[in-house]
Structure formats: structure tokens, C-alpha cells
Amino acid sequence: MALLRLQTQHFRNLAPTDLTFSPSVNLIYGENGSGKSSLLEAIGYLGLGRSFRVNRHEAVVCHGTQRLTVFGEIGNDDGAHKGSGHRIGLSRDLSLGETRLKVDGERVRSLSAVARHLPVSVIDPGTFDIVAGGPGKRRQFLDWSVFHVEHGFSALWQQFQRSVSQRNKILRNGRIDESLRRIWDRQYVALAEQVTEARRAVFERFHPLLVAVLEDVGVVWSNDLKIEFFPGWDRKLGLADVLESHRDQEAKMGHTLYGPNRADMRVKYQGRPVAETLSRGQQKTLVILMKIAQGQLLKASGRQCTFLLDDINAELDEPHREMLAGKLRDLGSQVFITSIEPPRPEKLWRESMPDFKVFHVEHGEFTLRNL
Secondary structure (H helix, E strand, O other): OEEEEEEEEOEOOOOOEEEEOOOOEEEEEOOOOOOHHHHHHHHHHHHHOOOOOOOOHHHHEOOOOOEEEEEEEEEOOOOOOOOOOEEEEEEEEOOOOEEEEEEOOEEEOOHHHHHOOOOEEEEOHHHHHHHHOOHHHHHHHHHHHHHHHOOOHHHHHHHHHHHHHHHHHHHHOOOOOHHHHHHHHHHHHHHHHHHHHHHHHHHHHHHHHHHHHHHHHOOOOHHHEEEEEEOOOOOOOOHHHHHHHOHHHHHHHOOOOOOHHHOEEEEEEOOEEHHHHOOHHHHHHHHHHHHHHHHHHHHHOOOOOEEEEOOHHHOOOHHHHHHHHHHHHHHOOEEEEEEOOOOOHHHHOOOOOOOEEEEEEEOOEEEEEOO
16 A cells, blocks of 8 residues: 555645655655655654654644644555545644544544554654664664554553553552552553563564565675564563562652563674664664565565655765665555755666656645656
């Protein structure tokens, strides 16, 4: 499935927009501040339920307005979307503090019900912190895969989050009722084990795909690279035992210290974190290939990933851009690529050129161009 049509109103600096896209490659160019990244951000809103650039919803609503709307038509990659795809949309009203979500014209209650129809993977300057940043970035990377591969994970995750919230309230209470603590600990442990097994199952499918793509590209340092799934507590002990042995520590801190909320994909080179050992260029290569392996994982599960590549010319040199473009072509994914200068697809795909559309953007207005 691919995003074939996008409509927006009052989204950042975009003029009221109604665009039809290629199910393959879409190249968008224009000056800084013209609206290139805003377009990708709007697409990301449908696939992520949030902005990948900022945390505050207020920041993406056009200045002077109180409501934004984003609507998309999702269809098969052959373009035959009538009757076989989905219509998804969301609107946010800041004055009412209200979010409306729709799938095929029907109101839905959760963002996940919208986002599951459009798996969106972003590659922008912030993406490269996946391996160099904290565990939260890598948890988010893994959970995105689990959400799109493991049916029911979203509901399970919401249950788990409620359990963590309730347990934290008890820990902050000061005087802990031991019988109540044991009840919530049992529920927390049961949900934590389900979350962990879902993550572990997806990681075990993802890892060999990453190893294969590293070998295919011929990354010479991959033999000393090790990626492990860490569940969030000492594997040698059960979570219930860990909580019991650290109950005084958690009571002192006032929140849960062990479990899936502390999970990580630990990435090491020669036994040390890659942030300390690999160059920035090597880290970028690794993240790109992790994204490709993630796309392959979804494809093996019968899903198509839409990739948003924001200003990659500023982050990647020409060999890296060619490698990424070739892998995405082979994957058969829908791709959106932004740049300041007019695109040169012959530089990205020297052989086997994919179908593509080119858009020029100026002051939030998009024009379809021929190269």
C-alpha cells in the first residue's frame, strides 16, 4: 500500500493542498522554508500520529488558526486504489482540545487505528541518533516494528502503560500498602512479560535481516558488531524477583526502575558502544541499513513501508545516497525525498530507474514538474 493522495488545511506554511503522488518515488525540491519538510511532516502525521520534528501539536498549526486537517488516500502500489485501499484522516482543534480521527469515513478512537494503515519511516538528521543516542530512541525504533508486525501490540502496550502508571502512583504514595503493591506487581509482571516476548520475537526476525544487508553491502567492520536485545532487567533473574529485591530502591525513587520501560537494543562494536567506537559516517551507514532491514521485515509480513527522506544531501555523501536509493528501489517502497536543488535522479539510480514524480514547492505551493 502507498499514499496516493494527500490533502491538508492549516498545516504549517502549506497552502491548502491536494496532491496526487507516485506509488514509487516522489522528489520534492525548493528553497529552505518553502514547505518541503512540512509536506513530509504532514505525511508523517498520518503514519505516526504526531510530528517527527516537534513535540507540541500547537507548533504545526498554521499561524493565526486553531485547527489543522490532514487527509490521505491509501492504495495498492499499482495505483488501483478504488475499493481496495483506505481513506484516513485526522483533525486537531486547539481551541477545543479535540482530536478527530477517521478511517474510511468512520470515527475511530485511537491514533493507532489510523497509523497502522500507513507505516512511515523517517530518515532525517535526527534519525542518526538511533545508535548514538539513549535507549529511548532504540526502543522507539523496535516498537515501531512490533506495532506494524505483531497484531494487538498497541492494545497490549496501552494496558502495560496503565499498569506502570498505577504502580508508580503506589510507589510515590510514601506509605506502601504491601498487599496492594503485590496485586499491582503481579499484573505489571504479567503484562511486562507479554510486551517483552513480542519485542523479542520481532527482534529475532529483524536481526538476521540486518546481518544479511550488512554483508550484502560489504561493511568491513560488521564482523565485530554486536546487537543484543535487553529486556530491561537482568536476564538471569525473573522480573518478579528483581522487583522484590529492589523494592526499597524503587520506593525511594518513586517510580518503576525495572521492566520493558528500560528495554534497549544494545549496539556495540568490539564490546563497546558504537557511539564511542564508530565514526559518524559509520554510524550513519549502520542506521541506514537498520532502516532498510526494518523495511524488509515489514515486507516479509505483507506490509509496505513509506520512507520519508528529509534533506539527505546535507547528511549523506554521494556514495551513501546512491546506496540508500538503490536499496529502497530494490525494496519496492514508496519514497519521498526532499532537496534544495533540483533533483537529479540519474545520480541516485544509475541503473534501473524507478518511476517518479517531481514537485517544486514555493511559499507552500506545489507544482508538478518534468525533468
